Amino acid sequence: MNLRPRRRQSVDINMAPLIDVVFLLLIFFMVSTTFKDEARLRVQLPEAQGESKPEEAPEMLRIVIDRAGHFYLNDQALVDEKPLTLVRALTGALQERQPRVLSEAETPSVLIQADANTPHQAVMTAMDAASQAGLVRIAFAATRPEGVAP
Secondary structure (H helix, E strand, O other), rough: OEEEEEEOOOOOOOOOHHHHHHHHHHHHHHHHHOOOOOOOOOOOOOOOOOOOOOOOOOOOOEEOOOOOOOEEEEEEEEOOOHHHHHHHHHHHHHHHHHOOOOOOOOOOEEEEEEOOOOOOOHHHHHHHHHHHHHOOEEEEOOOOOOOOOO
C-alpha cells in the first residue's frame, strides 16, 4: 500500500496556440475591413452672413485666386504660382504705395478673394506670402447667400 501523497502535476497553459489564434483573427479583421476614402468627400463650403462692406473701405491689396490656382494682385496677373513671386509682388505693391517703412498699424490689409473651387493650398500660399511680406491683417471675401437681407 502506497500511502505517500501523490504530487499533482503543475498546470501549464500553453500560450502558443492562443497567440496563433489571436494573430489569425487580427489578420482576418485587417483584410476584411474596408476603409473610407476621405479624399472622395465632397465638402460644401459655408457662406457668410456677416455685416456688409462699409461705405469707406480701408486701403487694401487684393489677391484674387481663380479656380486653377492662378494669382492676381490688384487685377494684375502674376507670371507664375510660386510663393516667392507673390511675396515679391506684394512687397513691390507696398513700395509703390508708400516707399517709407510702415508701422504695423499703417500697413494696408490684404483681401483674399478665392474662387469656391480654388485648391486649399493656393489660399495657404497667399496667406503665407502676405505674412512674409509683412502684412499681418488678412481678410477673406465671401458672398452673401441668396435670400438673406443685408
